Amino acid sequence: MRTLGHDGPRVSDLGLGCMGMSQFYGAWDDDESVRTIHHALDLGVNLLDTADMYGPYTNEELIGRAVRSRRDEVLIATKFGNVKGPDGRVIGVNGRPEYVRASCEGSLRRLGVDVIDLYCQHRVDPSVPIEDTWGALADLVRQGKVRHLAISEASPETVRRAHAVHPVAAVQSEYSLVSRDPEQGLLATLRSLGIGFIAYAPLGRGLLTGRITMTDDLSTEDFRRTLPRFQPGNLAHNARLVERITRQARERGVTVAQLALAWVLAQGDDIVPIPGAKSRARLVENIGATNLRLTAAELALLDEAAPFGCAAGDRYPDMSGVNR
Structure with missing residues (x-):
């Protein structure tokens, strides 16, 4: 177990990203997704990550159904702020107070819960002062509709401003052996403020599984x-880069995914990776990383194999919406 921030919730050292259960990564199976969530809870994983835009909306409904009889075993993290159009495409970001309140009510309804454990601003709205957005979020905490607050893909300056309005329990950003941007000031800022860090896409959106070597995969x-x-x-x-990491995994007798997750876990007890899994087999493989302790020599070899900026290509086609 790890604690998100000085006063944040206690969560399993590995969470479960649920996005791919409803969209984005090809086909999915709702029944297997529910079985995967239940198996995660059985194995001690208590952090489930979702967002209203996943589906859109259907991912929250799926999680609501899956945990209805096991609510006291789970910490639900959901997000708001990315607005989708009728065709499912993101059409903008909204951080206006009235939108914050409406989004929270929608998520509570779809999840079928009385309170959201961790409510996260999915993206920063540059047209709305962060103090206004977080003022509305602080109201939700006071009203008992939300327990803890988080923000995703925010710059250190924005995090400081939000934290001055209401304590930030965690910041969520992409972090993996092939995406090390948070090391350039964000992690240091969070540690100085006592804020936890949730690492999404800790397997590089599948790159660090070794199963994707060509676009046709x-x-x-x-x-x-x-x-x-x-x-x-x-x-x-990027596939050649992963092959270097894979060779180290073979020497250790683990999968490349397990080695990559163990590296993230080794970066600090305040970091909680949330790898996605659509099946119980992938879930069990990922959880195996929590039993893997890397030596200083192994960490040094991984740093050498995958230094900052090693991956080819940006994370998104348009990077203007991150690190705001």
Whole structure:
């Protein structure tokens, strides 16, 4: 177990990202997703991560159904702020106070809960002062509708401003061996303020499983086909990078995914990775990383194999919406 921030919730050292159970990464099976969530709870995972935009909306409903009889075993983290149009495409970001309140009510209803354990601003709205957005979030805490607050893909300055309005329990950003941007000031800021860190995409959106070596490995509806790192030229470079890490995993007798997750866990007890899994088999493989302790020599070799900036291509086609 790890604590998110000085006064945040106690969570399992590995959470479960549920996004792919409803969208983005090709086909899914709701029944297997529910079984996967139940198995995660059986194995001690208590942090489930979702957002209103996943589906949209259907991922929250899926989690609500899955945990209805096991509510006291789970910490539900959901997000608001990314607005989708009728066709499911993100059309903008909204941090206005009235939108915060309406989004919370919608998430409570879809999840079928009385309170959201961790409510996260999915993206920063540059048109709304962060103090206004967080003032509305603080009201939700006072009203008992939310227990703890978080923010995703925010800059150190924005985190400080939000934290001055109401304590930030955690910041969520992409972090893995191939995405080490948080090391450039964000993690230090969080530690100085006593804020936890949730690492999403800790397996590089599947790159660090070793199963994706060419674009055709992805289904036609997989959104990773739109990401720069999965374009043919970049993907060839990134696959060679992963092969170097894979060789170290073989020497240790673990999978490359387990080695990559163990590296994230080793970066600090205040970091909680939330790898996604759509099946019980992938879940069990990921959880195996929690029993893997890396030596200083092994960590040094991984740093050498995957230094800052090693991946080819940006994380998103448009990076203007992150680190605001």
